[in-house]
Amino acid sequence: MKTPKRIEPLIDEGLVDEVMRKLMSGKEAEVYVVRCGEEFRCAKVYKEANKRSFRQNVQYTEGRKVKNSRRARAMEKGSRYGRQEQEQAWQNAEVDALHRLATAGVRVPQPYNFLDGVLLMELVTDENGNAAPRLNDLALSAAQAREYHHALIMQVVRMLCAGIVHGDLSEYNVLAGSDGPVIIDLPQAVDAAGNNGARSMLERDVGNLTAYFGRFAPELLSTDYGREIWSIYESGKLHPENKLTGHFARSEKLADVGGLIREIDEVKKEEAARQRYKQALEQ
Secondary structure (H helix, E strand, O other): OOOOOOOOHHHHHHOOOOEEEEEEEEOEEEEEEEOOOEEEEEEEEOOOHHHHHOOOOOHOOOOOOOOOOHHHHHHHHHHHHHHHHHHHHHHHHHHHHHHHHHHHHOOOEEEEHHHHHHEEEEEOOOOOOOOOOOOHHHOHHHHHHHHHHHHHHHHHHHHHOEEEOOOOOOHEEEEEEEOEEEEEEOOOOEEOOOOOOOOHHHHHHHHHHHHHOOOOOHHHHOOOOOHHHHHHHHHHOOOOOOOOOOOOOOOOOOHHHHHHHHHHHHHHHHHHHHHHHHHHHOO
């Protein structure tokens, strides 16, 4: 097929030899199967911001650090340069997340190169060597649904252990690879510790998976892995090998509001006393 203009720089750099076909077109990018020597890989070409249906949102970008102060100021002001840098940061977020998650043992496509808004990465295949389908294209047996659900819940745990929440996880961005489910599409991934919405996003991600697999194995609909996982994470005890129950018991113990107010009053009194002592020393 004719080489898309955005992939030409990769051919010029010797990273890609030939574009074979378009694999898919999504809300944020177009993906092509390309040949690199004797291997077939994916080239993810990010759409320009005004052509994407998925918009950047402070909900996702909160907590992301920009090391260059000039870039950070430009992004805050929303200048043309700032918008360009913001777009670059949005794309880099997926590249960084893929590297971190691959290192942590999460089942994601292996990233190879990133050049001019094009991400070159592993082509995930099924057991026949064809491009792996997305979960939403499959009809599963109850046993398959339970197996895939368990595998993905453990991947969510491993992701959180690496400090990342997907933020948009569903059957539409999981591939059914030959060795099990593979998680894709991570430009909106958030930092679990630095984003105030991380908990709700994780619970939503898990809820999406539960709703999908629950179509084939209805007993999964009564599970509550999202809140269970986050509660263990908050306790500092989350580990990739944690044994989960799928249940979460909300504490019914009433908060000691009076005791909390008394503690606050005591702190205020101590601070006032320190200030008086400090003023006495300065006189």
